[in-house]
Amino acid sequence: MNLLIHDPGPQTTVQDLGRRGSLRVGIPPSGPMDREAFLLANRLVGNADDAAALECTLIGPRIEFADTRWVAVTGAAMPVTLDGATMPRWAAFEVEPGKVLRLGPAASGVRAYLAVAGGVDTPLVLGSRSTYLRGQLGGHLGRALRKGDVLPLGAASGGAPAQVLGQFIPDYTGAPIARVVPGPQDDRFTAGGLGALFDAPYEMTTQTDRMGARLRGARIEHVRGHDIISDGVAWGGIQVVGDGQPIVLLADRQSTGGYTKIGTVCSFDIGRLCQVKPGQRVSFKQVTVAEAHDLLRAHRGLLDQAIHWEEAP
């Protein structure tokens, strides 16, 4: 059984939790930009966390299914309709064959996730179904979806009404705080440069994609220049180039780079950062590694309590 794309929207891709083990040859993990929203979509429809779903950017797709499927839409606030009737977001519901599911333009946030019970069953490439657009690898033919594409779906074992509890649904209209562990090259910045990053918010620019988010704000001052001997670039790494402006490196990042990295955005705040629209702002807050690990544990715990099932799944 499968799904049919009537209209893909500007950039809809197949993503699972990402590719592991190929960064060492320069292939990024890819996977969802907002992992939390992605995981909740999968869990709402009873999928494993690593099932493949669709990541929709700014404007969602129009889709039809060949058989009855439970689906859920999370992430960016794209209005969801089924043959024109409004459907809930952050909740599981059933779609019958022949009806057209539509995700409209995002009122807030950037990326929405559409999970389908059974998961999108495109071929595994290097152990993952995630699409790496620049490398034309994985997903559906290594590219964003197009009108007329037909994607295979995995076998679904039914579904049940479920929703994400209100207090766990993020508000994408405000300016989030992203926690940052300084390093690996925080010693290559002046005290004033480090202070600048944490003192005032930075604005998201339009030069932002799945590879990285370029921000604009107070200049971050280097000591001894911005070049380093190229080294590995972590997920969430904040690279500061010659103009003193930060670039946060994301799911499709380069594996290595030759610019100083002042700090790294913590994994649990990267998803929310990826929902910041150009023109919106984000603040950075300094934490230690130990604090980050405590925050991660608390974050995972909360994620496990976010869904209310109306009956046992």
Next chain:
Amino acid sequence: MGIYAEPRFLPCGDQALSVELGDDINREVNARVLALEYLIQQRRLGGVTETVPSYRSLLVYYDPLTVGWDQLTRSLHALWRDAQPEILPPARTVEMPCCYEGELGFELEAAAAKLGLAPDEVVQLHSGADYYVYFVGFTPGLPYMTGMPERIFIPRLEQPRLKTPPGSVSIGGIQCCIYSVESPGGFWVLGRTPLRLYDPTAADPILLRAGDHVRFTAVGRHEYDAIAAAVADGTYTPRIETPRASSARRGGA
């Protein structure tokens, strides 16, 4: 300069750390980096999810809910003591056909003029050397190499070009690199290899590995085209030698 007396553990967020072993680009430091990565794989170090070697450091991704900072850095420190170049498996040597002619080597003449050499001399010097791959990265499959004779060390382009064709064999500073996908570039393009350093349609999309040796063989345009056609058909097998494999062949003969 060179190898640190003790490794530096640098935090890279909540799920990664960088193990930095030295402060410059040299083969000895890099061999220690590759040996450390090899030991992590061999001993299946708990909690480590992925590793990324580079010139003088190893980026280690880990699951902090499985292993904490203190335990992980202790384990890595213990492995670092054993991470000597001798433990690495024998290095492969990959033969890389390269056409230095015409449009494929579109900056050969300019580079030669800059170096005060004849283009033929640059080709001889470049193709006569043994190159070492420190690591592969930035874009999929791109090797970071040194090995050039000093006479063709050259400053990078003052104005980087916006697009470089994949397969372009190029030099800058003391380094040689081969662009693996179309990308901007600041190195001088001397020629092009018909081999694919990154082929997303292949079961194993990446040709070169950290620790490999590369030798360029100058080929004419006709041979370049023939190899490129065979690569496109999937009928070309790159020539890759490992000391172990070659001795096994001798033993069996």
